[in-house]
Amino acid sequence: MEFIHAKEIRELSNPGVVSRQLLNPENSTSERVTITEVHLEPGASQPRHTHNASEQIWYAVKGTGKLLLADDKEKKFSVGDVARFADKDVHGLLNDGDSEFVYISVTAPPINFGYAYKDKK
Numbered sequence: 486m487e488f489i490h491a492k493e494i495r496e497l498s499n500p501g502v503v504s505r506q507l508l509n510p511e512n513s514t515s516e517r518v519t520i521t522e523v524h525l526e527p528g529a530s531q532p533r534h535t536h537n538a539s540e541q542i543w544y545a546v547k548g549t550g551k552l553l554l555a556d557d558k559e560k561k562f563s564v565g566d567v568a569r570f571a572d573k574d575v576h577g578l579l580n581d582g583d584s585e586f587v588y589i590s591v592t593a594p595p596i597n598f599g600y601a602y603k604d605k606k
Contacts, residue, residue: 487513497602501529501580510597519595524587525550525580533577534601541576541592543568548586553577562588 489512497504505522508515525531525548533553545566552560552568555575562568562578570576580586 487515489513497598499531499602501526502531502602504598504602506598510595511599515595517593517595519590519592519598521590521592521598522587523590524585525578526585527580527583530579531577533575535573535575536570536592536596538572539592539594539596540572540574541570541590543570543578544589544591546587546589548580548584549582550586551579551581553579 489508493512495506495509495511497506503524505524506512506519507522508518508520510519523531530553533555543562545562545564547564549561549563552562553576554560559579560568568576578586578588
């Protein structure tokens with residue numbers, strides 16, 4: 486069994502975005518999954534991107550936003566919604582609401598997301 490104490494969870498951030506690395510290659514021996522809790526301030530976004538060899542599942546737990554998809558398409562993403570992105574699917578997020586947006590991300594196989602963030606705590 487692995488146990489990760491709350492004070493040991495690393496936070497990565499970009500302007501308006503904080504990604505709490507709940508379970509990742511730096512704090513777990515899991516070879517199957519990365520789990521993150523992502524917080525976006527109103528107006529903040531994660532630009533469109535892809536993962537070549539990992540799928541992601543996002544579960545919205547707070548707020549309302551827009552998924553940023555391929556071909557400049559967008560889709561409303563709100564509390565209780567689940568989005569699954571296969572390998573190489575274009576995806577991103579814009580918090581177009583007036584309060585914080587929070588989602589849980591499950592990525593398999595695991596990715597160390599440190600490369601995508603400017604600040605690491």
